[in-house]
Amino acid sequence: xxxxxxxxxxxxxxxxxxxxxxxxxxxxxxxxxxxxxxxxxxxxxxxxxxxxxxxxxxxxxxxxxxxxxxxxxxxxxxxxxxxxxxxxxxxxxxxxxxxxxxxxxxxxxxxxxxxxxxxxxxxxxxxxxxxxxxxxxxxxxxxxxxxxxxxxxxxxxxxxxxxxxxxxxxxxxxxxxxxxxxxxxxxxxxxxxxxxxxxxxxxxxxxxxxxxxxxxxxxxxxxxxxxxxxxxxxxxxxxxxxxxxxxxxxxxxxxxxxxxxxxxxxxxxxxx
Numbered sequence: 636x637x638x639x640x641x642x643x644x645x646x647x648x649x650x651x652x653x654x655x656x657x658x659x660x661x662x663x664x665x666x667x668x669x670x671x672x673x674x675x676x677x678x679x680x681x682x683x684x685x686x687x688x689x690x691x692x693x694x695x696x697x698x699x700x701x702x703x704x705x706x707x708x709x710x711x712x713x714x715x716x717x718x719x720x721x722x723x724x725x726x727x728x729x730x731x732x733x734x735x736x737x738x739x740x741x742x743x744x745x746x747x748x749x750x751x752x753x754x755x756x757x758x759x760x761x762x763x764x765x766x767x768x769x770x771x772x773x774x775x776x777x778x779x780x781x782x783x784x785x786x787x788x789x790x791x792x793x794x795x796x797x798x799x800x801x802x803x804x805x806x807x808x809x810x811x812x813x814x815x816x817x818x819x820x821x822x823x824x825x826x827x828x829x830x831x832x833x834x835x836x837x838x839x840x841x842x843x844x845x846x847x848x849x850x851x852x853x854x855x856x857x858x859x860x861x862x863x864x865x866x867x868x869x870x871x872x873x874x875x876x877x878x879x880x881x882x883x884x885x886x887x888x889x890x891x892x893x894x895x896x897x898x899x900x901x902x903x904x905x906x907x
Contacts, residue, residue: 653711653758660707661750661757667700668692670748684877688745715758716740716765725769727776735769742768763870771874774845815901820847822893832889838876839886846871 670688672679679686692700716739719725720732727735746764750757820843826832827840846868872883 653715657707657711658752658757660703661747662752664700664703664708665748665750665752667696667703670745712740712743712761715762716743719762719765720769723766723769725766725773727769727772739765739769767867767870767874771871774849774871774875815897816847816850818901819894819897820844822897823847823890826889826893833886835876835878835882835886836889838878839872839883840890842872842875843890845875 668691670690672683672686673689674686676686713736716736720735720739725735726732730738743761743764747761750760823840823844827837832840869880869883872878873880876883878886
């Protein structure tokens with residue numbers, strides 16, 4: 636056997652920073668007490684999900700959790716979050732890299748206890764939580780920025796740019812997809828302004844508008860590029876609204892009808 640054949644036949648050395656040792660450590664870590672809603676919190680009666688949480692473990696459990704975290708999980712989790720931020724370029728405005736990293740790790744710590752280690756890998760679960768949280772931050776920041784831009788700021792930018800003294804057709808450079816998504820967003824906005832909606836429908840409507848109005852930025856940040864990912868979008872809506880999946884699906888029914896009406900109209904006019 637040649638030297639090249641030997642090289643090709645060699646097994647890859649597993650140098651993953653989150654491997655079997657860390658997966659076992661997560662199981663042990665999460666078995667030492669759990670976070671549960673505090674029934675003494677006034678919010679518990681009206682909305683248990685928003686009530687503060689308390690930990691059920693003992694003092695000995697706390698010391699053991701700290702030991703496991705520092706020995707097996709601290710460095711891998713730090714590296715995972717760092718990789719997600721850099722790989723997907725998820726940098727909320729006005730924050731240093733260290734602040735973004737610390738903020739994301741703190742958020743992950745509040746969600747770790749919800750991991751079901753019987754059904755999936757913790758690395759994938761934790762990574763999805765961090766990525767969705769950061770992307771949700773970017774969407775909220777972008778929406779807030781657009782809401783806070785004053786007329787004077789906009790006018791100054793336009794006035795100082797000589798290119799803007801000419802009339803520009805806004806739809807001239809838009810693709811059929813851009814126009815289609817824009818019409819769906821506008822239809823949802825009109826529905827929300829003219830129709831009496833329940834709380835879930837209002838929250839889902841706001842979330843859909845945010846996603847539709849920022850769809851290019853969102854899909855540029857995700858691993859699948861411009862490929863539509865239903866589960867990922869559902870995760871964004873959960874993050875933005877704070878609703879359960881069931882409430883989101885109920886609140887979505889009205890907007891699915893709007894989507895179908897806009898789509899059928901475009902097809903009838905030969906625009907899709």
